[in-house]
Amino acid sequence: MSTLAVAKKDFLDVRRAKIVWFVSSLYLLLAVAMFYFGQNNAEEPEFRNALQSLTGTGALVLTLVALVTAYLAIAGERESGSIKYMLSIPNSRREVVLGKFLTRSGVVVASILLGFGIGTILGYLWYPSVDLELLLGTLALTILFTLTYVSIAIGISAATASRSRAMGGTIAFFFVTTVLVLFGLVNTALGWIFNDVLGRDLSGEVLTFIEALVSPMIAFSRAFNIFLADLPEEAFQDQPWYLEGEMMIVILLAWLVVPLALGIWKFERADLG
Template identity: 55%
Template sequence: MSTVAVARKDFLDVRRAKIVWFVGVLYALFMTLLVFVEQSTDSAPSVLDALWNLTAAGAMIIPLIALVTAYLAIAGERESGSIKYVLSIPNSRRDVVLGKFVTRTAVVSASIVVAFVVGILLAILWYPDPQLDIFGQMAALTILYALTYVAVAIGISASTASRSRAMGASIAFFFVTNVLSLFGPLQLAIDYLANDLLGLEISVNQIVFLQSLISPTTAYVNSTGLVFPDGFNTIPMELPWFLQGETMLVILVAWLVVPLALGLWRFERADLG
C-alpha cells in the first residue's frame, strides 16, 4: 500500500464519524446565520461585515472541527492494536501519518468549502454586491487555518499511544492557543513574563507577534488584513513588517509543517509492541 491507499481506507472510517459531520454542519449554520443577520439588520448590508463576524466565530469553531476530526487518527488505532495490521500490509509509518493527514485534510476542507458555497449563494441572493473574490480569499485563508490544527492533531495523535492522552493534549492545546488567545489571558501572560519578570520592555506589537508564534488562531486573525481593506473595523492602517499578513501566512505554514514533522519523528521511533 501507499499514502494514497492509507488515505482511501481511512476515509471510509472517518466518514462514519457523526461528530465530524456535526461540527461541520454547525459551521455552515453559523455562516448562514451571520450572512442572514447582516442583511436583515442593516439598511446597507455589507458582505465584509458578515465575513468579519464569521472570522470571529470561525476562529473558535474551525479548530474544533479540525481537532475532533483528527486527534484519534493514529492514537485510536494504536490503543486498539489495529495499527499493527495497517503496518503489516505493508505500509511505512510515514505512509500512515501522511495518509491520515490527507484524509482528515480532505474532510475538514470539504466542510469549509460547503459552508462558503452556502454563504456565496446567499450573498448573491441577498446582497447588492456579493464580492465573490473576498469570499474566495477568506475561504482559502480559513482552509489554511484549519489545516494547521489538523496538522497539530495528527502530530499529537502520532505522538501518543492512547485515546485519553491524545484527547487531553488536544484539549490543552486548544485551550492555550485558542481560548486564552481569543479572550486575552495569553497576551497578558506574555506581557507579564517578558516585561515584568524578564524586564525586556518589548512593545505591544512585539507581544502580539510572540502571541502569533504561539497561537495559530492569533496568526489567522492577524492574517485577515490580506483580505479586508486597511483600517476596516479594528485593522490598523499601518503595521510593522512582522505583523503584516504575509508574515502571518509564513507562521501558519510553519504551524502546518512543524507539528506534522514532529509527530512523524515521534511515531517512527515509537515502540508499537
C-alpha cells in the first residue's frame, strides 16, 4: 500500500465517528449565526465584519474540530492492536502517519470549505457586496491555521501508545496554547519568567513574538493583519518586522511541519510490542 491507500482506508473509519461530524457541524452553525447577526438590524451591514467575526470566533471551534478529528488517529489503533495489521500489508510507518494526516486534513478542510461556502452564499443574499479577495485570503489562512492543529494532534497521536495519553497530551496542548492564551495568562507568564525570574527585561513586542512561537492561535490572529490594509498606516508603522503578518505565516508553516516530522520520527522508533 501507499500513503494514499492508507488515507483511503482511514477515511472509511473516520467518517463513522459521530463526534467528528458533531464538532464539524458546530462550525457550520457558527457560520450561519455570524452572518445572520452581522446583518440583523443593521442599516448598512458589512460583509467584512461578519467574516472577521467568523474568523475570530471560528478559530476556537476549528481547533476543537482539528484536535478531535486527529488525536486518536494512530494512538487508538496502537492501543487496539490494529496498527500491526496495517503495517503488515505492508506499509511503512511514515506512510501510515502521512496517510492519517491526509485523511484528517481532508475532513477538516471540508468543514472549512462548507462553512465559508455558506458564508459566501449568505453574503450575496444579505449584504450589499462581497469582498472576494478578502474572502479567499481569509479562507487560505484559516485552512493553514487549522492544519497546524491537525499536524499537532497527529504528532501527539504518533508519539503516544494509548488513547488516554493521546487525549491527555492533546488537552494539555489545547489548554496551554489556546485557553490560557485567550485569557492573556501565557503572555503574563512569559513576562514573569523572562523579566522577573531571568532578569532579561524583554519588551512587550518580543514577548508577543515568543507567545506567537508557542501558540498557533496568536500567530494566526496576527497574520490576519495582512488583510487589514485599509487601516491607518500609523497602526503598523511602529511594529517590528518579526510581528508582521508574513512572519506569522512562517511560524504557522513551522507548526504545520515540525510536529508531523517529530511524530514520524517518534513512531518509527516506537516498540509496538
